[in-house]
Amino acid sequence: MRTEKRPEGRDAQPWPTGSMNPGDEAPEGTPGTGENVCPDCAGSGRVQNGRCNTCGGIGVVIVGIGGA
Numbered sequence: 798m799r800t801e802k803r804p805e806g807r808d809a810q811p812w813p814t815g816s817m818n819p820g821d822e823a824p825e826g827t828p829g830t831g832e833n834v835c836p837d838c839a840g841s842g843r844v845q846n847g848r849c850n851t852c853g854g855i856g857v858v859i860v861g862i863g864g865a
């Protein structure tokens with residue numbers, strides 16, 4: 798079994814780990830955070846001008862949960 802590194806590109810993830818959208822309060826997977834419906838596009842991922850930049854077009858943002 799060979800263990801060569803995969804070439805980048807085809808198998809690369811859409812977003813590198815830790816990437817964030819403008820509406821995110823924390824990178825995905827951060828403890829104490831979770832997905833929430835994007836307040837700007839209401840979960841549609843779209844706004845009048847096209848793709849929602851707040852959530853990056855996915856309709857959800859990462860926000861802090863619990864506490865407060």
Ligand SMILES: [Zn+2]
Pocket residue numbers: 835836837838839840841842843849850851852853854855856857
């Ligand atoms: Zn949005």
